[in-house]
Amino acid sequence: MVIEGAHKILKILGVDEGYLRLKWLSAAEGNVFAEEMRSFTKLLKELGPNPLARKDAPEELKAATG
Amino acid sequence: MKISREQVDYCMECGVCTGSCPVSRGLPSFSPRQMIKRVLMDRDETVLRSKDLWACLTCARCSSRCPAQIDIPEFTRECRELARSEENEPQLTHHGTLQAISSLHMRNIRQQRTDWAKEAGKFQAKGDHLYFVGCAPYFDAALKYGQGSLETASSVLKLLNRIGIEPAISDDERCCGHDALWSGNEANFRKLASLNLDVIAGSGAKTVLFSCPEGYMTFKTEIPKYFGELPFEVLHVSEFFAREIPVAGLTFKPVENGDSTVTYQDPCRLGRGAGIYEPPRDILKLIPGLKLEEMAFNRENSVCCGTSAWIECSDLSKTMQLARLTEAIETGATTLITACPKCRIHLSCAEQNTEIDLKIADLYSFVLNHIE
Numbered sequence A: 001m002v003i004e005g006a007h008k009i010l011k012i013l014g015v016d017e018g019y020l021r022l023k024w025l026s027a028a029e030g031n032v033f034a035e036e037m038r039s040f041t042k043l044l045k046e047l048g049p050n051p052l053a054r055k056d057a058p059e060e061l062k063a064a065t066g
Numbered sequence B: 001m002k003i004s005r006e007q008v009d010y011c012m013e014c015g016v017c018t019g020s021c022p023v024s025r026g027l028p029s030f031s032p033r034q035m036i037k038r039v040l041m042d043r044d045e046t047v048l049r050s051k052d053l054w055a056c057l058t059c060a061r062c063s064s065r066c067p068a069q070i071d072i073p074e075f076t077r078e079c080r081e082l083a084r085s086e087e088n089e090p091q092l093t094h095h096g097t098l099q100a101i102s103s104l105h106m107r108n109i110r111q112q113r114t115d116w117a118k119e120a121g122k123f124q125a126k127g128d129h130l131y132f133v134g135c136a137p138y139f140d141a142a143l144k145y146g147q148g149s150l151e152t153a154s155s156v157l158k159l160l161n162r163i164g165i166e167p168a169i170s171d172d173e174r175c176c177g178h179d180a181l182w183s184g185n186e187a188n189f190r191k192l193a194s195l196n197l198d199v200i201a202g203s204g205a206k207t208v209l210f211s212c213p214e215g216y217m218t219f220k221t222e223i224p225k226y227f228g229e230l231p232f233e234v235l236h237v238s239e240f241f242a243r244e245i246p247v248a249g250l251t252f253k254p255v256e257n258g259d260s261t262v263t264y265q266d267p268c269r270l271g272r273g274a275g276i277y278e279p280p281r282d283i284l285k286l287i288p289g290l291k292l293e294e295m296a297f298n299r300e301n302s303v304c305c306g307t308s309a310w311i312e313c314s315d316l317s318k319t320m321q322l323a324r325l326t327e328a329i330e331t332g333a334t335t336l337i338t339a340c341p342k343c344r345i346h347l348s349c350a351e352q353n354t355e356i357d358l359k360i361a362d363l364y365s366f367v368l369n370h371i372e
Helices: A002-013 A030-047 B005-012 B016-020 B022-026 B032-041 B045-049 B072-085 B094-104 B115-120 B136-142 B149-162 B178-182 B186-203 B213-227 B237-247 B278-284 B315-330 B341-351 B363-369
Strands: B129-132 B207-210 B233-236 B261-265 B335-338 B359-362
Touching (some): A002 B136, B016 B032, B022 B315, B045 B072, B072 B178, B094 B186, B129 B149, B129 B186, B136 B341, B149 B237, B149 B359, B149 B363, B178 B213, B207 B237, B233 B237, B237 B278, B237 B363, B261 B278, B335 B341, B335 B363
Parallel strands (some): B129 B207
């Protein structure tokens, strides 16, 4: 539910939803964790830098308190 | 803003503000008059570090009655600006999601915020009329209380289409900056306003229509204070519909049994903020058989929906909301209608997990549902 909402918000903001992934993995699932990280890293490389963090953007994000 | 010595002298002998304040009623330590006294008479700088500054809803119930004509919400807003420089900041609700979205709007983003409109009706990229949709797409994604926020926007677009208007709607629209302004963050407000003014200029609009009371008041009264007179007309859709629907040749469906009595919540920003009390009522009166019963506190006496600018939602907010819902039930209404997306969300949130059985509807969806 939370991640669905966040994905929707990203989509409206024009940011690829792939940048945000939420998984619960047990400490006993090393191989699953490794595979998840590999695929996420691969995807992030394909997507490129976060468009919201571009240098042409102003610095107001720290003022996220309203 | 300037508050004269004479105004302060009158202020100290009065107290109508505190008597009128819905926050003071639930939080007796909070008093608008005491705030004025502490800041202007006592020069008490601890005010800037107090939580009281954030308790005010800026609902203007005080200032609309103030015999000394002190603009208390503006006074609070300016104190908040100073409080921030002392690192006194408000408690953000919904984990600060809405503030984060607003801050991201100051960046060089390419939004995709008109998908709903492609499904709902006809619109254009440019035109004489621009519909400034407001935060509805984000509210719809982030907040699940009652009817979805995009239903309001869709209903407004459909109604505009029914009276022959295909408005411009922009993917580049930003947060209007209302919450930033009233949270004492003028810098963010200015940045957002400036981006929006560019978007509106680019659309070629001569008239900008608002359904959200906060966006409307921000453009109608606040942005001109900082940017001067605007080169377009700022119009609330309730005014527009009250004028245009009666001459558009639309046929209304009579109300169904059990749905015939409604009451109306005046949003603070639309009513006391912008003086629009009658147009929403006039639109409802077009529906045959509909009975509009007023709550005891209506029009300029209306009570805020309990929280503002997505900050400081508290037990007191819930108390105020439940009192308002009870007041609505006491009119005999089965539906409470409001013209503000936040009133609808806050009152729907409060109604959850209670025994109260009251439909909460937004004005435009309700009206559209009663048109053939």
